Amino acid sequence: MACNPRGCCEMLGFSMPARIAYLYSRYPVVSQTFCDSEMLALEALGFELEVVSLNPPPDSFRHERLDRLQAEIHYPAPDAVLNAQAATTEFEAALGPLIREHDEKYGKGFKAEIRARNAWHAAKRLRKLGIGHVHVHFANRATHSALFLKRLGFTFSFTAHAQDFMVDLGSDDLLREMVDEAAFVVTVSDFSRQLLLSMCPGHDAKTVRIYNGIELNDFPYANARDEGALRVVSVGRLIEFKGFQHLIGAVRLLKDQGVNIQARIVGEGPLRASLEALIASQEVASQVTLLGPLSQENIKRELAAAHVFVHPGIVDQKGASDILPTVITEAMACCLPVVSTTVAGIPEMVVHGETGLLTEPGDERQLADALIQMMRHPSQRREMGRAGRCRAETRFMLDGGDGGGTARQIAQLFERTMEGREEAPRVMAPVAYFIEAGDLYEVGDLPVDERLRCIAAGVEKKSALPAHDMEYVPDAVVLESLWLRYSYWRQQVEKLRSQFGDAITGENFYRDVRRAFWLAENLPKRGVKHLHAFRSNALVTVWLWNKITGLSISAAIEENPTLSRSLLQKLLAEIELTSIADPKLADASGADALQLLHPPDHRTIQMGPIKLKKRVVVAKVDRKPVEKAWLERILQHLHA
Incomplete structure (x- = not known):
């Protein structure tokens, strides 16, 4: 049952309802499930969240649980647009001095101008969303961008893990500035808190340890039978400090002793080829x-079918390591005993001899002996698993446990930070225009109206900055993730493919479908109830959006449209509100409210052997009155 925001917030003693944004360098990232869990728990407590990703995600993989996330995910505009925005005098006046200060203090390698550029673009979106505070996971590039957001009037907080500020960030001075400027700092373990405070002294009051929590009850209890091979599971990116190479070495030792063991490693990463080679050379492929x-969901199944969870973490050559691996908590939720190492904050999770066994990092003999002990003493193994579950319930539960649960702990920090603020309301636009990049030259005539949201697709690298405040269809990897995710939509729209015949290529159809998926997922979250095709080249996407959502649409067709007239006649027959300027298209209503001319084109001029392309100049007409009248007509149509 969905949480009532007012009820949940009042139970916590919060004002109604707290609104914040989570800022990421990239989102989603498959290995950062703790971020998803935290946001889902905050939404359940009544928070209204937005997610801002400063870059596209690294791949199209998404966990099923993200279907439950109510927050809209906002992705950046194309680089050409970001660069154009950063070339304005307003940008220079607001952020230029801080860029030069950071270049001088930290060096050009920290790319202060890019961090500022990203912050400038994000700030425009956040203001429209009514957001005044952002939270960042990891002391990294996104937190660097948050420093520029603060200069633009926002407050921020961040969660520091350890590897992020110990290794990845690369500057203790920049870390100190981040801590100085943050409203508060969360660390995920006592280990990382002590480390952070040793590097940034004097901030004890604002630095709070909150463990990464998980939804414990989402995980099934392990139910593997005692007979047969010892079934071991390990989960993580295939990188050096995860220590999978040592698990493989320990399995080889156990094989030599005649121990029947099956180790299953979940994850992907740059070391896959070398781990495959190690498996072959150690002759443990079986x-x-x-x-x-x-x-x-499949990881949960692997955990439920295992006897033992193994996390063989080490400190790598760069000094990086896991600090508090969420996968250990997930294994504890399944009542699995854990075999791990004494690295960083892991002893805060695994109590040696009580909830599992700890070994020295990189010691394959110790790791093998620990697994033999687990195999030979199944009753002890089960008792450790139960003890681990109890420990997880008191320390790592999102909703419950000591302190009311990890989600409630961070919720209280957010509420204190925003206490007394009067935040602007979130702009809910009932109408959206969908515009192909080639038509951006015309958007300056559109009314600037909070009821209207303008979204462009197909923006090229050299596209000029449009006069109107635009949003943009995100990178192809985002669209692909939605295509893979929404199987029901996929089946629905593929049945419509035959209606287009040869009038549209398969390549263009599937491009438009993917755009329609993104629009269908995101526009309703901002209150959009009507989508308008700005020109004929936007109509297929808008028509598909209607088939997915059932919400109303309209279309404006210019003279000499880019789509075939036979296809346009089919599509327009299903649309109540149209403006058709093409004389060869039958318009049942006879209305041509917008009187759209064909977009400016080029003609070829032959000068001997030389061919030149000259742009056809169309006389500028003030279209603002007719565009404003058309928007009002759409709004009347919505309320009819």
Whole structure:
């Protein structure tokens, strides 16, 4: 049952309802499930969230649980647009001095101008969303961008893990500035809090340890039978500090002792080829399986079928390591005993001899002996698993446990930070225009109206900055993730493919479908109830959006349209509100409210052997009155 925001917030003693944004360098990232869990728990407590990703996600893989996330995910505009925005005098006046200060203090390698550019673009979106505070996971590039957001009037907080500020960030001075400027800082373990405070002294009051929590009850209890091979599961990116190479070495030792073991490693990463080679050279291909990346539901199945969870973490050559691996908590939720190492904050999770066994990092003999102990003492193994579950319930539960649950702990920090603020309301636009990049030259005539949201697609690298405040269809990897995710929509629209015949290529159809998926997922979250095709080249996407959502649409067709007239006649027959300027298209209503001319084109001029392309100049007409009248007509149509 959905949480009532007012009821949940009042139970916590919060004002109604708290609104914040989570800012990421990239989102989603398959290995960062703790971020998803935290946001889902906050939404359940009544928070209204927005997600801002400063870059496209690294791949199209998404966990099923993201279907439950209510927050809209906002992706950046194309680089050409971001660069154009950063070339304005307003940008220079607001952020230029801080860019030069950071270049001088930290060096050009920290790319202060890009961080500022990203912040400038994000700030425009956040203001329209009524957001005044952002939270960042990891002390990294996104937190660097948050420093520029603060200069633009926002407040921020961040969660520091350890590897992020120990290794990845690359500057203790920049870390100190981040901590100085943050409203508060969360660390995910006592280990990382002590480390952070040793590097940034004097901030004890604002630095709070909150463990990464999980939804414990989402995980089934392990139910593997005692007979047969010892079934071991390990999960993580295939990188050095995860220590999978040592698990493979320990399996080889166990094989030599005649121990029947099956180790299953879930994850993907740059070391896959070298791990495959190690498995072959150690002759343990029958004992070790690299499963690749799995969805969260499939990971739960692997955990439920295991006897032991192993996390063989080490400190790598750069000094990086896991600090508080969420996968250990997930294994504890399944009542699995954990075999791990004494690295960083892992002893805060695994109590040696009580909830599992700890070994020295990189010691394959110790790791093998720990697994033998697990195999030989199944009753002890089960008792450790139960103790681990109890420990997870008191320390790592999102909703419950000591302190009311990890989600409630961070919720209280957000509420204190925003206490007394009067935040602007979120802009809910009932109408959206969908515009192909080639038509952006005309958007300056559109009314600037909070009821209207303008979205462009197909923007090229050299596109000029449009006069109107635009949003943009995100990178292809985002569209592909939605295509893979929404199987029901996919089946629905593919049945419509035959209606287009040869009038549209398969390539263009599937491009438009993917755009329609993104629009269908995101526009309703901002209150959009009507989508308008700005020109004929936007109509297929808008028509498909209607088939998916059932919401109303309209279309404006210019003279000499880019789509075939036979196809346009089919599509327009299903649309009540149209403006058709093409004389060869039958318009049942006889209305041509917008009187759209064909877009400016080029003609070829032959000068001997030389061919030149000259742009056809169309006389500028003030279209603002007719565009404003058309928007009002759409709004009247909505309320009819």
